[in-house]
Amino acid sequence: MTLDPKRTIAELKELRALTADANGAQRVAWTDTWLKAREWFAQKLSGLPVEHHYDAARNNWATLPGESEKSLLIGGHLDSVPNGGWLDGSLNVLAGLEILRRINAEFNGRPPVTVRLVDWADEEGARFGRSLLGSSAFAGTASIAADRVRTDRDGVRLEDALRRCGVEIDRFPEATGEQKNAAAYIELHIEQGPVLERMGLPLATVLGTKGVERHAITFHGQEAHSGSTPMNARRDALAAAAKLALEIRTIAGKHPDAVCTVGSVKTFPGIVTAVVGRCEATLDQRDLDPTVLATMFREAREASERFAKEERCTVEWSRIWNIEPIAFDPGLLDLCDEAIREVAQTTHRMPSGPLHDAAEVSRAGIPTVMMFVQSVGGISHNKIEDTREEHLEMAVTAFDRLASKVIAYLR
C-alpha cells in the first residue's frame, strides 16, 4: 500500500460530516462531539497492528512498534474551537494516520524505529481558556492547581468536565511517562495566516513558536466635564492610550516577523460627556527572537511613559501572561526543508505566531519541527477555513517524506 493523500482529504470530509453543523466544526474538547470524533478515529486505527491507549491526560496514542524502541512521534489534535474549521488539528492527525499506514505497509508492520501517532487532548482550550492542556501534561509543564478550578461559560469546573470523560487531573503527571524513548516529534499544520498565500508558496518549514509578552496597561488621568474643561487643561487617559496604540506599529515594524496588538481598550467613565479619567488597554507582543521581544517590551513601556507625561497622566503595567520563544531543532529544520523541496521545489522558513502542541513537546527537550501548508485567505478558527486540495495533497506527501527522513536519521 502506498501513500494516498486523497484518502486523507476524504477522511477529513468524513470527519467534518460527522462533527460539524451549519456553523462549522463542533469538536470542542471534553464534549460528546469530541468523544464521537475520537471513537471514529479509533475505528480508523483498527486495521493497523498498533497498540492504542489514552494516557492520564487523555492524549490518544497509537504506537507501531519498531525494531528499535527509539520513537518518532507524529502529532495533532482532533479538538476544535466552537464553529471551527475542518483542517485545524485534524489535518495533522489524519495525515499522520495515512503515514502510519504507509510505514506499516512498507516495513511489513516492523519499521526500523517505533512510530507513534498522538492526538493531543484539548489543544484549543476553547472551553476553559487553557490551551495545550494535554501536551503540557505530557511535557510536565501543566499548571494543575490553577487549571482545575477554571470554569466554562455554564460554570462547570474543568476538573469536573475531565472527570466526566474519565480523567483525574491529579494524575496528569503520569502522562510524562509517554516521553520515554521519544527521539523526535513532527507536526503538520495549516498556517492559519496569509504569509504563504501572499508568497505564492504551498509549504513552509516552521522555525519555532514566537514568544509572547501580554500585559494590561492602565492610564490614569482626570475625569472632567466635556463642556467646561478647555483642551489644554485636560488629563485625557484615552489620548495617551491612543498614542501608544499607534506607536506599537512603529515598534513592531522594525523587525520583519514581530507583531504587536492592542486588542482591548476600555474607557472610564465611558460616557459621551466626560473626558476619560482612566483607560485600560491590553498589549500582546510576539517574536521568535527573545532579544527582539525584550526590546519591543522595553520600547512600548518607555513610549507609554512618554505619552502619559505628554498628556499629564500616569501609567501602570501588569503582566497578564508570557511565554518564551521556542526554537525548533536545527537538524530537523534541514530535513523539513529537503522534504518540502522534493515536493514543491521551493521552501520557506517562518516562525509561528500561534502556539502549537509542538511548542510543549519541544519544551520537554524532544527534537521537534513543524511544517505549514498554505491557508486560503489566511483564515482559521472559522467555518470558512480552507486549503486548496492540491496543497493538502502536497502537504501529506511532503510530510510523509519528512517522516521517512526522520526515521532514516534516527535509525
Ligand SMILES: [Zn+2]
Ligand atoms: Zn491547531
